[in-house]
Amino acid sequence: MNSVLVGSWLRPDAGVIGSEPRREVDVLVDWCLSGQGPLVRLVCGTGGQGKTHLAGRVCERLRTQGWLAGLVRLPSPNWRAVRLGDLADGGTAGQRARRELHRVPEITAAVRAAARLQAPMLLVVDYAENVGPVVAELLDTIAEAGAAEWVRLLLLARTDADWFRELAVDHPLHDWVHPTPLRLGALSVGWDADRVRQVWTQAIDRFTERARQHGFGVSAGVAPVMRPGQRFPTTLDLYATALLAVLDAAEGPRRGDPGDRDALAGVLRHEQRQVSAALRASGLRLDETGQAWALAAVTLTAPATEAEAVEVVARVRALDGVSDRSRLMRVLCRLYPDGSRERVWQAPTPDRLADVHLLDLAGASASRGQWVDDLAALCGTEDGRAAGHATIVLHRCLSTPDSAGLRRDSLALVRDGLAALVSRFPTGFVPALVVVDPAGFDAEIISAVTSSGGEPGLTIERMMELDSLLRQLGFATTRTAIAVAVSQRLVAVTTPNAAESDPRVLNRYAGELNNLSVRLGALGRRDEGLAAIEEATAIRRRL
Template sequence: MSRPPRDGLVMSFRGDGSYAAEAPRRELPPSAVLRAEYGLVPFAGRDAELERLLAWLRAPDRAAVRLVHGPGGHGKSRLAMRLAALARDEGWHAGALRPGTPVRDVVRLAAAGVAVLVVVDDAEADPDRVLALLRAVAEATGGAAVRVLLLARTDGAWLRVLAEDADDRVAALLRAPSLRLTGLPDPRREYDRAAVAFAAHLGRPRPASPAAGSWESPLEAHAAALADVLGDVPGAGPGDPLLRVLQHERRYWRRAAPPGLGPAHLEAVVAALTLYGGDASAVLAALPAFAGEPAALVHRALAWAAELFPPAAEGGGGAPHAPRPDRLGEDHVAATLDAVLDDGVAAILTEGQVRRALLVIGRLLPRHPAATRAVAVLARAHPRTVLLEGARLLRGLARPEPMAGLLAAALEAHADGATALEVARSLWPNDARTAPLHAAAVAVAVGPLRGGTGPEQLTLAGLHLEAAVGLASLGRAREAVAVAESIVAYLRGLPQEYLVVRRLLARALTVACDCLALAGLDRPAAEAGEEAVGLRRQVLAELAGATWPGHVWVRGMAEQELAHSLARASYPLRRAAGETRVLGETRAADETRAADETRAADETRAADETRAADETRAAALLDEAIALDGAHRFAEAAAQLPPSGAQAREQRAVNPLLDEALRFDAGRWSIAVPADARR
């Protein structure tokens, strides 16, 4: 195994435990000096976070996972690289997991007795690969320690999906609290440190410290320092420091370009690499800038880009990396989008290129709202891919609202019922940021409830309930109540001897409980919640003697459902108890003014007894929910599941659509309850 290189170079994890390093070029483009791996600005300012990560690294656990999240440019990569350098000093093999590296290689290295720290950057962009890595780590037994450090811009729904994976071992790995990187405590000090480093590296005078700076991240402070060291481009205003650096970057591209490549070619190739990824030769040939040009010019442009932005991984066919920092490439795409995306280009994109384009566009939209047309262009050529992949990518966006709105428009224009159903199932109806897209998907997917207990009808009932959850999350409580109560009435009209009907009715009553509570109707909410609890208990009692395949798993789900209903019912019951007390005191005051002290005392006593009974029931429900939630038996269930999920469905005679209707996820089905309901 090769000796790990020192700090200041980007470490890339390989399966054999060796490392690859990117060394700085002799003549760097302006953007390169901003990159964390070159270490031109010494590590500083994150000492507390580093100490917490070192404690996590040195803990006795065999395997552990930690998330560091924050907006782009807040120092996640720089912090991870410093941790990796210190880990290597302590004998660990540490580095970033390159694209294409089999995740099992991490486990194989640990099994050979080598302690491994693997860093996964942009974890939210590929949650499936992260999940595969975590499952491999969770399944491994014995061997040396493994640490997985996830870097992401957000800790949103993508992480929630991983944490609620059916494998409890994966969920256990994610129990450590995430580490959020916030803004700059001293922006001027960060600017000064960067200005000193850049001026020394470039051999230029150090600029004077600005009187004040409104930079929100280390990257912005560093970019401002670099732009001041380089000096302004003629005709350019002060503006965004990243845009000022981008102007210098474009000048560098022109100086470094080979003969035959003009500014339009250069800007188009960099934008295409950023938007579609490195393997974009076919796309380049289709760009307007290269129309009618010989193939040799396309190859020359790719060779120039590979020299400027070295390939991200060995074995990648020499495909160049996109410009970094990512923010710089995204801003360049926003400025040149019309040159690299039209209907003709969209038609030849692969599914992977569409997925990457959606991610880049989703990230830049909050800063560049004029880029909205891009989603419509992609959707015309690849409607299903755009809708399904776009909805999935929303989980990893720090600000998903702009992309969610565009996807909703695309869905109404292009989606069929089946695609809309998949979109609805991929979203969390209680996330207010994406609830409008969920509502649009449900509107396209659902049909009228015609009665009957068929799987399709019950699936539609489940979707209507999700619509109620979404409406409540948007603050439209009265509309949510109407939808939830209509589904309750529909399910009451079905034969109650079917277990599936009662399970779904209990869910509908729990949703109605939440919606009524948000509408301020606490007593009806408490009644709906307690009815749901009663149904859940009946279901559990019937499952106690079940012996059919998969019954243990279903019983575990039923226990979790009961815990959820218990907890939700306790909130309006507690608030109703408070209202009863106030009402009793008011009545007592009125009766006292009428000089009927005896009746006033009776009213107060009755109110106190009702309040005490409500509070006792609420506390009992909540205590039972907590006990059940800690005791539900997923590990036991997993051990008793038949080898084939399809076989279990066949033996239980349950249609896969019905499995979707009955799928339960406490986070997915919970509606935020106001704080005063928890008193």
């Protein structure tokens, strides 16, 4: 990969950053080759610590030992909700649904083949926190195929909060899961000052060479110097600081540039200069706010066709004055192409770059209300896949490192924006957050379920779909309160009148009472659960 956009030079596959030794690579390779211990391990670390790069190096080492090893893309946790009508759709929605379902038999076939051929295999799941329930299903698949001896599963995540407990404690096969995550810190932890300076200087040289390849005027005599005692909270910060030093030497920092307090923000500012130049070259002139929201559109949406992308651009309120939206769309697609070809554009990478952009965009909004309204105009949808994508990106932003508290207000705004999307567009965003972070947004989800927040809430049909999703996911500790709220709503709408005698109506009501009883018991409200099951039992005795 050799993109002209400067932020992409921070990606491991850009061929700029060198590979430094990490003991964690040896630990994970030994774990795989030993054949001992649990078959699932979690590598956990904040964004920018190099988790994906670490996994790539582990895979490279294992391949030399005859292993099959690599990243695997799991289907979304609600893949079972795909309907026949979705599959029959001849448009992009149908293509997405079919592609989603294809992943299930493909992964199952690979696991079975590993057992049948006795071929050792390492499956790596990135952002495992977003697909925890599917990881649990994958364990079941490994067990059913008798492949536990041949398959290892490496999970990468920014957090090991509630989702990992469901896997390592609540899952029937929890003995297969190593209960202690491998914490990945900054690469420079434990290095002395000379070692840090050496790696930083090497990065300066590599970034200088790449900058010159792309026409940046970096003078031969310019040698940026690292500040004495400088600390880097993440691996990415170390390299971003070096890249920013090169870019500032070539072009100079802009007035008000935040690079002195956040290197990634400084790199992003330089990248936005490149975007602005590309837009002007195409005859498009956007103000700073419009350009910032155009990049937000690329980050928060995943259109599969150019026509869908034009519709996305049309939803951005800051771009109302743009007459040629098709031209703008084409420039954005050219600058941020999607390598998988499943969509027309891809967010800036590394992911922390996109996270920083959204946080700074939220912080620059005139008010909370304006931020929420602008976000809702862009991302508001009842489409589950689109809402799921926006949810994952916004939720990922909330895990952005902020030890100095510089983005405390921006983080709060992003959370407020996601909460508002749940309230205004519950059909799309409630199921997404039930999967991604049910405990963190339980109040907002329950409000949408009970229609107590002043918004319409979920329809009964959608409530039944949510109930089905909860059954598939399991309503362990993180989802129990939500499951109770759903059952209470379904009991309320199925309650028959006193004269009702239709067995089908009464049976359905008794079934909902039974479900409510089980869920109330799981929540510790046993007296209420007992009352519900006694009523259900009385109905069935009469029948």
